[in-house]
Amino acid sequence: MSIELIIFICMLATFALSIFLFKMPAGVSLMLAAVVGALIGGEGLPVRHLVEGGFGFLEAILIISTAMIFMRVMQETGALAGVSRGILRLFYRQPTLLIIVITVFVMFPGMLTGLSSTCILTTGALVAPILINIGMQRLAVGALIAMAAVFGEVAPPISIPVMIIGGGVDMPYIGFGIPLLLVSLPPALITALYFRYRYLPDYNVDRVKEYLDSTDGEKYGVILYLPIVFVILYMIGEIRFHEYVPHLGVPLIFIIGTILGLLTRKGVKIIDVSRKALRSAMPVMAILVGVGMFLQILALTGVRGYLAVTALGLPEGIRYLAAGLMPFMGSAYGSASIIGVPLVYVFIGKSTLVVTAVLVLMAALGDLMPPPALLCAYSSQIIEEKNHFRILKTCLIPIAISMTIGILILVFAQEISNLIL
Amino acid sequence: MIRNHLSTIIIFLVTAAAGVIAAISFGKMHHPEELYPSTFLTKKGMLSDYFDGIKGTNGDTEVYLFDSGVEGGTALLGGGTHANEAASFLASVVILENLKVTQGRVIIIPRMNNSAFTCSDPMEGFPEYFGIPTDNGTRTFRLGSRVTNPLDQWPDPLVFAQYPSNQQLSGFETRNLNRAYPGRPDGNLTEKVAYAIIQLIDKENVNIAFDLHESSPEVPIVNVIVYHEKYEDIAMGAVLGLEMAGLQFSPETSPKNFHGLSHREWGDFTNAVPFLMETSNPSMGRLRGKTDVDLVLRGYCDNYKKAKETGALRIAYREDTGEPIEHRVGRHIMGFKELINSYNYYYPENQIVIENLPDYDLMMENGVGKYLNN
Numbered sequence: 027m028s029i030e031l032i033i034f035i036c037m038l039a040t041f042a043l044s045i046f047l048f049k050m051p052a053g054v055s056l057m058l059a060a061v062v063g064a065l066i067g068g069e070g071l072p073v074r075h076l077v078e079g080g081f082g083f084l085e086a087i088l089i090i091s092t093a094m095i096f097m098r099v100m101q102e103t104g105a106l107a108g109v110s111r112g113i114l115r116l117f118y119r120q121p122t123l124l125i126i127v128i129t130v131f132v133m134f135p136g137m138l139t140g141l142s143s144t145c146i147l148t149t150g151a152l153v154a155p156i157l158i159n160i161g162m163q164r165l166a167v168g169a170l171i172a173m174a175a176v177f178g179e180v181a182p183p184i185s186i187p188v189m190i191i192g193g194g195v196d197m198p199y200i201g202f203g204i205p206l207l208l209v210s211l212p213p214a215l216i217t218a219l220y221f222r223y224r225y226l227p228d229y230n231v232d233r234v235k236e237y238l239d240s241t242d243g244e245k246y247g248v249i250l251y252l253p254i255v256f257v258i259l260y261m262i263g264e265i266r267f268h269e270y271v272p273h274l275g276v277p278l279i280f281i282i283g284t285i286l287g288l289l290t291r292k293g294v295k296i297i298d299v300s301r302k303a304l305r306s307a308m309p310v311m312a313i314l315v316g317v318g319m320f321l322q323i324l325a326l327t328g329v330r331g332y333l334a335v336t337a338l339g340l341p342e343g344i345r346y347l348a349a350g351l352m353p354f355m356g357s358a359y360g361s362a363s364i365i366g367v368p369l370v371y372v373f374i375g376k377s378t379l380v381v382t383a384v385l386v387l388m389a390a391l392g393d394l395m396p397p398p399a400l401l402c403a404y405s406s407q408i409i410e411e412k413n414h415f416r417i418l419k420t421c422l423i424p425i426a427i428s429m430t431i432g433i434l435i436l437v438f439a440q441e442i443s444n445l446i447l
Numbered sequence: 448m449i450r451n452h453l454s455t456i457i458i459f460l461v462t463a464a465a466g467v468i469a470a471i472s473f474g475k476m477h478h479p480e481e482l483y484p485s486t487f488l489t490k491k492g493m494l495s496d497y498f499d500g501i502k503g504t505n506g507d508t509e510v511y512l513f514d515s516g517v518e519g520g521t522a523l524l525g526g527g528t529h530a531n532e533a534a535s536f537l538a539s540v541v542i543l544e545n546l547k548v549t550q551g552r553v554i555i556i557p558r559m560n561n562s563a564f565t566c567s568d569p570m571e572g573f574p575e576y577f578g579i580p581t582d583n584g585t586r587t588f589r590l591g592s593r594v595t596n597p598l599d600q601w602p603d604p605l606v607f608a609q610y611p612s613n614q615q616l617s618g619f620e621t622r623n624l625n626r627a628y629p630g631r632p633d634g635n636l637t638e639k640v641a642y643a644i645i646q647l648i649d650k651e652n653v654n655i656a657f658d659l660h661e662s663s664p665e666v667p668i669v670n671v672i673v674y675h676e677k678y679e680d681i682a683m684g685a686v687l688g689l690e691m692a693g694l695q696f697s698p699e700t701s702p703k704n705f706h707g708l709s710h711r712e713w714g715d716f717t718n719a720v721p722f723l724m725e726t727s728n729p730s731m732g733r734l735r736g737k738t739d740v741d742l743v744l745r746g747y748c749d750n751y752k753k754a755k756e757t758g759a760l761r762i763a764y765r766e767d768t769g770e771p772i773e774h775r776v777g778r779h780i781m782g783f784k785e786l787i788n789s790y791n792y793y794y795p796e797n798q799i800v801i802e803n804l805p806d807y808d809l810m811m812e813n814g815v816g817k818y819l820n821n
Contacts, residue, residue, distance in 0.1 A: 030736070067737070075572060077469035082569035085602065195733060200606065200616065268608045275602030318570055326572030328736035328750075335734050335750045338757045371733070374760065 029067075030332035037063040037320070037329070041360075052357050053312025060319035067327030079322025083314040085277075086140070086186050090311060092280035093139035094303040096257065097148040099287040102294045105250045110152040114160075115238055121160070121229040122222050128153050129174045129218040133210075136178020138257070140186035142358065142393050145175035146404040147306055154408045159237045166225035168405040169420035172394055173217045175401050176428075179358060179390045180383075181210040183261070184276075187362040187386040190317060195370045197378065204446055205383035209435060213387070213428040220424055249290050257283040309400075310359070317363045324367075333368035345372045349436055350429060352388035353395055361389035373436070377443030384436045391428060394421055476575065477565045480588055482509075482540055482557060483820035485803070487547045489514040494556065497650055498643035500632050505599045506640040508561035510647065511543055512554050519551025520654035520797030522787060523647070523719065526556070528624050528709070530563035530591025532661035533577060533743050534726050534775035537588065537815060539659060541776055542783065542804060544820045551799035554651060559658070560624040560640060564589050566596035572738040573730075579744075579772075581816035590743065594622035600636045610634060612706035625658070628712035648717045654797050655790045656719040658709040659779050663732035664751055664764040671697045672782060673723040675714030682722065684789035685782065694781055694807060696724075720790060724782045726775040727763040746770035777810035 044055035150171035406414035495502035526539025603618035630641025674682035713721035747769030
């Protein structure tokens, strides 16, 4: 057995033991795994490497923290609630379209932040009462929100798992828009239709109208939505009209959006809101620091190269099986870094953009899976369900459908790329 | 009270200790190693002499001039555009420390992107330094980053729109000097450095310019001379000369629609004849094994042998010998000499005559350290 394989097994074992046995957070477990890998690899305690790797995702961490504060402020000002009521008022006569729009609405914060939990904690929390009040079962509501959060994490413009894989294989984050839409929108639409026809067969338009009329709250006019419009337009403007729009960077755009949000409505306690936002994002930020350290040690000890070279020699059938195992890592970011990076090499010869997009979908499904089953746990809090594994059980069919779509796209990645890119 | 916060205190102390240790390590990266030019050096200046917009920044860098005093052409040699490419920097240092010019002038910039020498590439696990044994001990050199230090230029945009082509690249590339040409005086630091280099080429009437690089063995553009389409004859002449010396270089035309690169923009925006050379460096590859100084210097890696055997990729790697530093530095020096010879053939009115540089065979026999001063 090669030393690289021994190091890798020890790192994975440390990660698993830390999570399962010692109930440590995933981020801390990744850091411990990195330290163990360095020790076994004969590097001692390489402080410079650990710190350097820990800073690998600094930009993503800044984006997540500022985006989370922004979304929380939007929640407090009532902008998100206003949008969700608006959606319901627009589409309540067409329930199928309504569920599809709600699914995309829940995905929205994840698309902007690359963070699945944001979807559940912000837009998910807003649409849950609506879905329950229009007659959908509680468990199904939790499951739909959790699934939408997965697709939001995958969908463009910001997909952190892609950045994690890209960081591991030296691939720029460019040209992923269409591939990510391809692997996120069709499964999201099918999931929406599945929940519509399985869990909302007896939709009553009159009852929904009554609910709408009873929940019309205070109105602040369109100015409430100014921060959301600003953030979206500025991000697009920076890319499309860079000659005229000064480059601020995504974190600063979110900070300006937050300040605008505070100006649109008085009484929002920014310190409290920021504290709550950062507290909910902290586990994910810790994972990103841990993933950076983990990747640095994989490169330093030669494990990364070993995995890549081994993967190059694998028979084709086993390669697809490995991709199908990605969701069972229990964490999107962990899965992306540990299996996603070598799998990109495995599928060299097919379109790297499409392959990476599929791998990101597979990895993102991991956020639903135990041991942490993070999204199911968040979702269960929203719908007040004590056993979050019941939500996971309700998600099983959409998960299977999404994985099937993913594997099919992977098999025909090059052909699909020739058609769409 | 203390017991309640014990874990917080421990985590804080461990993090602070790690931060201090790392900060010391990163702080040292800001102190460049001393270089010892040959006695034939006539002038040492700074890049900011050609564009003061970079004065006082980490983008400013030393410019060394060898003037023979005899009328002829002017050559520019740039190393360290990407500070993680060891042989690119080292080849320019060897030339700097040995060169004698008997006709025309040669300008050398060993650290083209000086800022990139002050940082590292996260998640790559590269060593900070590598040592070359010499007759007088070991000379230590920095192994830096591919791009400008984010402390000097941050944040990156989501999408980098190259100036003036408007070509879109990933945000990270906004700090890549070899995507920034021709640069602009009011741009970001990398664009300003690129602009300063263009100013130097113009003001010094540079006739022929070299940009030395290294790349991963699995990358298609490796062991090549990339030339601007206007100067194909010179490239072909040099490739032939190198072939006769037993060295194979693939001639590659600079893509017309890939902007920001030296071999494209120096040719389009100045009167210089530009060439870019790449050697194969396994320590930069994604398939590499343990990342350490030995890999940087010996360039031997079993992973590349195995990867080559799978046949899945085209890999420029010599299974028996690897790609040692003296081989890579030797190739660059030979490429520099042969391209100048070929230039002299086509432009006899602008002769540049250089001496005192080691041949490839001597470099392989004696090692790089033999040709370093001090």
